[in-house]
Amino acid sequence: MSVTFNGKYLEPFIGAHEYDALQPQVTALHKVLHEGTGLGNKFLGWINQPETYDREEFARIKAAAEKIKKDTEVFIVIGIGGSYLGSRAVVELLQSPFYNNLKKNTPDIYFVGNNINSGYLNEVLSLCEGKEVSVNIISKSGTTTEPSIAFRVFRELLEKKYGKEGARGRIYATTDRAKGTLKKLATEEGYEAFVVPDDIGGRYSVLSAVGLLPIAVSGVDIDELMAGAKAAKDALATDDLSQNDSYKYAVARNILARKGKDIEILVSYDPAFAMMNEWWKQLFGESEGKDGKGLYPASAVFSTDLHSLGQFIQQGSRTMFETVVHFGEAKTPLTIGKLDEDIDGLNFLAGKTLDFVNDRAFEGTVLAHTDGNVPNIVLEVPKISAHEVGYLIYFFWKACALSGYLVGINPFDQPGVESYKKNMFALLGKPGYEEQKAALEARLGR
Numbered sequence: 001m002s003v004t005f006n007g008k009y010l011e012p013f014i015g016a017h018e019y020d021a022l023q024p025q026v027t028a029l030h031k032v033l034h035e036g037t038g039l040g041n042k043f044l045g046w047i048n049q050p051e052t053y054d055r056e057e058f059a060r061i062k063a064a065a066e067k068i069k070k071d072t073e074v075f076i077v078i079g080i081g082g083s084y085l086g087s088r089a090v091v092e093l094l095q096s097p098f099y100n101n102l103k104k105n106t107p108d109i110y111f112v113g114n115n116i117n118s119g120y121l122n123e124v125l126s127l128c129e130g131k132e133v134s135v136n137i138i139s140k141s142g143t144t145t146e147p148s149i150a151f152r153v154f155r156e157l158l159e160k161k162y163g164k165e166g167a168r169g170r171i172y173a174t175t176d177r178a179k180g181t182l183k184k185l186a187t188e189e190g191y192e193a194f195v196v197p198d199d200i201g202g203r204y205s206v207l208s209a210v211g212l213l214p215i216a217v218s219g220v221d222i223d224e225l226m227a228g229a230k231a232a233k234d235a236l237a238t239d240d241l242s243q244n245d246s247y248k249y250a251v252a253r254n255i256l257a258r259k260g261k262d263i264e265i266l267v268s269y270d271p272a273f274a275m276m277n278e279w280w281k282q283l284f285g286e287s288e289g290k291d292g293k294g295l296y297p298a299s300a301v302f303s304t305d306l307h308s309l310g311q312f313i314q315q316g317s318r319t320m321f322e323t324v325v326h327f328g329e330a331k332t333p334l335t336i337g338k339l340d341e342d343i344d345g346l347n348f349l350a351g352k353t354l355d356f357v358n359d360r361a362f363e364g365t366v367l368a369h370t371d372g373n374v375p376n377i378v379l380e381v382p383k384i385s386a387h388e389v390g391y392l393i394y395f396f397w398k399a400c401a402l403s404g405y406l407v408g409i410n411p412f413d414q415p416g417v418e419s420y421k422k423n424m425f426a427l428l429g430k431p432g433y434e435e436q437k438a439a440l441e442a443r444l445g446r
């Protein structure tokens, strides 16, 4: 097993019999999930995806990535939510958060269309000056405002730079197989198109073309990523809690929620994991947070945040627990040197690696936070590799699905996201929203 559930530090908070008590529910809900009889059952394509994914499209993704690596210096990835977080998370974790600054033979990658800030977009535009640019527009619906606006801007840039025909060969559209504005445009313009499968929702789409094209462009081995997910699919196909660590994680967080915890903080000791935190927040937040229920997904990177949030976690309101993703092996170890004169008093660490120190910080923190009544789940991941990350992604997917069913909600929809959108469209004066506009303007005192 690649990702293992370490429940050692949970023992003061959860007794073994509490897991056993939930086994019958897990067995029943596992059946519901695998037989597709539960809520949101139109969106279960991810369960078998690591095995059944479209090989022909996978080969096209690799070919497109190779072309982009050859003819592109700046690759612009346009998308928001599930159409952006996963690919950025995997690139930053497996390559580097400094990916664009590395000396490398792959293009720089900028993620846009994930906000509506003009400063951000202007800065990325200026980074494209004098560079060979290609664009991947990613939207399952094809109608999301943020990426649509950014695509307008970059399409214009490409058409000005390369002409209409030249731009066509540099635009890649990842969207619905058959419907939606973006699909229509891609067909009309002749952009190379990749598919977001009908039965896979945005937050479960990182291992489809949505994530795979940008990830492949960054030089990550996508075969290994898929092989890791496949290993997880096979290992996590059982309902037996003693054999399925993904379900055990789901159950532990469910028990803690029933004991009054409201917040789960996903913790890593690697800053390269920061965007994985963000990906995980969408996965669990959008899946579980509905009908007045769900754990609020928060995140922290230690030891950085021990110097900001650490005080609150140790002694503030006792509403949270932590889930630490602990990697066993560092990507590139670094050893601490010895000074002739021990001016900083750190010679006792000479010859030790930074990871040795980081691991003692981890152990010390887990024990301190546990003493402070913050339960700690630890997920052990042997190392940072494409295989392990593929496994981890699937591990979280599966845990999230079971978790949602345990909470009694539909883990695969997100109706609440529409509320702000409707208001925004009305306030922007979108045709058809006239009545709402008047009501909202009155509430805003205009």
Ligand SMILES: O=P(O)(O)OC[C@H]1O[C@H](O)[C@H](O)[C@@H](O)[C@@H]1O
Binding pocket: 080, 081, 082, 083, 138, 139, 140, 141, 142, 143, 144, 147, 202, 203, 286, 414, 417
């Ligand atoms: O891929 P898209 O259709 O553009 O959607 C992008 C994102 O925005 C929506 O508002 C949903 O809440 C997310 O689940 C989705 O991942």
